[in-house]
Amino acid sequence: MNSDYESVVIVTGAANNIGLAIAKKLSTQFKVVIADIADATDVARSFHRAVSFKCDVTDPAQCAQLVEFAAQQGVLTTVVHSAAITAPATMIVDIPQDQWRRIIDVNLNGTFNLMQACIPSLQSNAKQLRNHGTSLISPSVVLITSRAAKTGFAALSNEGGATKAHYCASKAAVISLTKSLALELAQDGIRVNSVAPGPIEGDMIPKDKWDEIASRVPLKRMGKPEDIAEAVNFLVSPAANFITGHILDVNGGTLMD
Numbered sequence: 160m161n162s163d164y165e166s167v168v169i170v171t172g173a174a175n176n177i178g179l180a181i182a183k184k185l186s187t188q189f190k191v192v193i194a195d196i197a198d199a200t201d202v203a204r205s206f207h208r209a210v211s212f213k214c215d216v217t218d219p220a221q222c223a224q225l226v227e228f229a230a231q232q233g234v235l236t237t238v239v240h241s242a243a244i245t246a247p248a249t250m251i252v253d254i255p256q257d258q259w260r261r262i263i264d265v266n267l268n269g270t271f272n273l274m275q276a277c278i279p280s281l282q283s284n285a286k287q288l289r290n291h292g293t294s295l296i297s298p299s300v301v302l303i304t305s306r307a308a309k310t311g312f313a314a315l316s317n318e319g320g321a322t323k324a325h326y327c328a329s330k331a332a333v334i335s336l337t338k339s340l341a342l343e344l345a346q347d348g349i350r351v352n353s354v355a356p357g358p359i360e361g362d363m364i365p366k367d368k369w370d371e372i373a374s375r376v377p378l379k380r381m382g383k384p385e386d387i388a389e390a391v392n393f394l395v396s397p398a399a400n401f402i403t404g405h406i407l408d409v410n411g412g413t414l415m416d
């Protein structure tokens with residue numbers, strides 16, 4: 160590793176909304192690999208120091224190719240996993256079997272696939288950084304979970320009593336994985352944390368519900384993708400050097416635990 164290497168971050172789900180805001184924020188200090196199932200070529204061109212790679216996180220082979228691509232860009236030190244899907248609030252008895260499986264496959268199995276692919280590269284790069292004695296980079300992973308993981312209830316608007324049990328369960332599993340990963344990777348000096356957003360402006364929540372939801376948020380507004388990007392930016396920075404296994408709530412006060 161020479162002294163003018165470029166530190167690389169993979170941001171999944173970065174073709175849109177929260178992932179995109181994270182990628183933009185991190186591009187001031189990293190070379191960013193925008194990884195998404197959607198084509199993000201134009202997105203990557205639109206800001207400084209970013210390249211895109213098309214990757215479906217449900218496919219372990221594509222996750223491995225993503226890591227190979229990232230290694231060609233510089234030194235992979237950081238991974239932010241924001242890609243996920245949701246579904247309309249539905250009573251558990253009415254959730255179609257294939258919808259349940261798809262959400263678990265993207266949100267949980269996708270996280271596992273990405274982590275399995277990234278860990279060897281992160282471990283070897285963290286070791287080399289340690290040998291070089293640099294304190295400018297603190298290798299880490301941030302997984303995006305959700306307030307809903309903790310409440311079992313995704314919506315803050317009236318959904319007639321229905322929840323998003325599959326989405327909530329998949330995101331709760333991401334919190335658990337964060338803690339296992341944090342313990343396993345601590346010996347490598349790699350920190351692993353989560354951010355748990357509350358309701359954020361974007362396509363995941365229909366726009367006609369934003370006002371109603373905002374009125375139920377103690378801070379009286381929906382969150383913005385940039386609110387999450389700021390939290391991630393802190394967690395991946397050396398300022399958070401002693402923080403691992405933490406689930407950071409960024410939710411306007413909708414849950415305090």
Ligand SMILES: NC(=O)c1ccc[n+]([C@@H]2O[C@H](COP(=O)([O-])OP(=O)(O)OC[C@H]3O[C@@H](n4cnc5c(N)ncnc54)[C@H](O)[C@@H]3O)[C@@H](O)[C@H]2O)c1
Nearest residue numbers: 172175176177196215216241242243305356358359361363
């Ligand atoms: N928007 C919210 O209110 C909210 C609240 C809590 C948590 N979150 C979480 O924040 C993250 C980002 O949410 P968002 O609002 O930006 O959602 P979004 O739907 O705007 O973006 C998700 C991105 O993930 C990508 N994606 C979907 N399936 C994929 C796959 N199989 N492989 C690779 N990429 C895939 C999509 O193409 C999209 O670009 C998600 O993890 C979500 O669960 C969002």
